[in-house]
Amino acid sequence: xxxxxxxxxxxxxxxxxxxxxxxxxxxxxxxxxxxxxxxxxxxxxxxxxxxxxxxxxxxxxxxxxxxxxxxxxxxxxxxxxxxxxxxxxxxxxxxxxxxxxxxxxxxxxxxxxxxxxxxxxxxxxxxxxxxxxxxxxxxxxxxxxxxxxxxxxxxxxxxxxxxxxxxxxxxxxxxxxxxxxxxxxxxxxxxxxx
Amino acid sequence: xxxxxxxxxxxxxxxxxxxxxxxxxxxxxxxxxxxxxxxxxxxxxxxxxxxxxxxxxxxxxxxxxxxxxxxxxxxxxxxxxxxxxxxxxxxxxxxxxxxxxxxxxxxxxxxxxxxxxxxxxxxxxxxxxxxxxxxxxxxxxxxxxxxxxxxxxxxxxxxxxxxxxxxxxxxxxxxxxxxxxxxxxxxxxxxxxx
DNA sequence: TCAGTCATATGACCCAGATCATATCTGAAT
DNA sequence: ATTCAGATATGATCTGGGTCATATGACTGA
Numbered sequence: 001x002x003x004x005x006x007x008x009x010x011x012x013x014x015x016x017x018x019x020x021x022x023x024x025x026x027x028x029x030x031x032x033x034x035x036x037x038x039x040x041x042x043x044x045x046x047x048x049x050x051x052x053x054x055x056x057x058x059x060x061x062x063x064x065x066x067x068x069x070x071x072x073x074x075x076x077x078x079x080x081x082x083x084x085x086x087x088x089x090x091x092x093x094x095x096x097x098x099x100x101x102x103x104x105x106x107x108x109x110x111x112x113x114x115x116x117x118x119x120x121x122x123x124x125x126x127x128x129x130x131x132x133x134x135x136x137x138x139x140x141x142x143x144x145x146x147x148x149x150x151x152x153x154x155x156x157x158x159x160x161x162x163x164x165x166x167x168x169x170x171x172x173x174x175x176x177x178x179x180x181x182x183x184x185x186x187x188x189x190x191x192x193x194x
Numbered sequence: 195x196x197x198x199x200x201x202x203x204x205x206x207x208x209x210x211x212x213x214x215x216x217x218x219x220x221x222x223x224x225x226x227x228x229x230x231x232x233x234x235x236x237x238x239x240x241x242x243x244x245x246x247x248x249x250x251x252x253x254x255x256x257x258x259x260x261x262x263x264x265x266x267x268x269x270x271x272x273x274x275x276x277x278x279x280x281x282x283x284x285x286x287x288x289x290x291x292x293x294x295x296x297x298x299x300x301x302x303x304x305x306x307x308x309x310x311x312x313x314x315x316x317x318x319x320x321x322x323x324x325x326x327x328x329x330x331x332x333x334x335x336x337x338x339x340x341x342x343x344x345x346x347x348x349x350x351x352x353x354x355x356x357x358x359x360x361x362x363x364x365x366x367x368x369x370x371x372x373x374x375x376x377x378x379x380x381x382x383x384x385x386x387x388x
Numbered sequence: 389t390c391a392g393t394c395a396t397a398t399g400a401c402c403c404a405g406a407t408c409a410t411a412t413c414t415g416a417a418t
Numbered sequence: 419a420t421t422c423a424g425a426t427a428t429g430a431t432c433t434g435g436g437t438c439a440t441a442t443g444a445c446t447g448a
Contacts, residue, residue: 050383055320072309108294118262121312126249142245356424359428
């Protein structure tokens with residue numbers, strides 16, 4: 001609903017790719033052909049340093065766009081490897097640039113999408129910077145991050161699922177959260193209204 | 195040099211603000227007037243949750259843009275408070291939107307800037323997700339993050355400076371880094387050429 | 389229906405990194 | 419010159435969260 005920005009592009013602009021583990025979508029220094037969106041599975045972006053070791057730049061999962069910056073550069077700056085098979089959309093760079101130049105609203109929407117991503121990554125960084133597991137979990141729940149599974153939630157905020165479960169239970173015991181079902185937790189309203 | 199994108203805007207579009215601690219630049223729900231750039235000092239973006247506690251969304255320091263998304267929305271979604279006094283540029287939303295609609299290159303440059311920011315935040319998130327202090331420090335040095343002080347570097351990668359210094363020393367002892375000066379460290383080339 | 393897989397949940401143990409303390413060096417301000 | 423603040427650096431101690439183990443519930447597919 002919010003970001004089927006690219007589904008407005010002509011059908012020819014989007015190519016569906018079924019991926020298997022270890023498939024390579026593009027490699028560093030290859031000319032850019034477009035950006036991608038993960039529908040199912042996981043794509044890991046990696047770069048090899050001058051010294052030779054591998055840096056993971058990003059792991060894109062369901063719903064995530066990646067290689068957005070490729071639209072504005074000539075070469076990919078990293079490798080894209082499928083670490084979990086699934087489906088990936090390839091969105092044509094040419095079609096995107098064409099539409100960006102001709103459709104003001106599309107351009108503004110794309111900018112807004114990128115700006116919102118910047119926002120949300122900054123926020124996630126702040127959350128992961130919270131040292132205490134309890135406070136981090138509370139902040140993340142407050143932010144509405146616990147929408148699917150606890151395990152997924154835990155990895156998102158850089159905690160083990162064990163530490164996460166423990167923090168959730170403690171927060172419940174403290175009365176700061178309530179468990180509303182298996183794997184479901186909610187904020188407790190502070191009764192500070194007059 | 196790279197992002198004086200906004201210095202091309204007419205002089206009237208940029209307003210210089212001298213800030214003191216606890217100054218408020220904008221508040222949640224106020225109508226948006228523009229984005230900002232920190233020149234000196236620190237600006238913290240905060241939001242109050244339904245339950246009443248405060249979430250820190252971002253802490254912008256020297257060189258950082260913030261509130262980019264305000265250009266595409268009607269109201270600020272958080273408070274901006276100066277936690278360290280200094281200087282801040284206010285960049286007019288109207289002037290920005292005007293230029294975006296009239297200057298294709300400006301629009302593309304702004305999108306590219308946002309896309310690069312998304313990239314770098316994703317990468318920083320991956321780095322902070324590395325559990326071992328040594329590996330995290332090595333990755334961050336490889337990425338060129340140790341450009342100013344070690345203390346600044348340490349906070350960026352979510353480590354205490356003590357843990358950071360220890361990791362740097364161990365990496366030097368292991369021969370994976372060399373110290374080239376007080377607070378200066380470099381990667382060691384792996385001699386694996388034929 | 390039953391095995392197999394994955395999420396949920398919690399307890400025990402241990403270690404890596406936070407915390408605290410200390411010392412030196414550097415640069416800026418007075 | 420001298421003080422002071424802050425960065426650099428390292429050592430000692432302690433604790434919170436990682437790791438490992440275990441158990442159960444929920445769903446899936448044979």
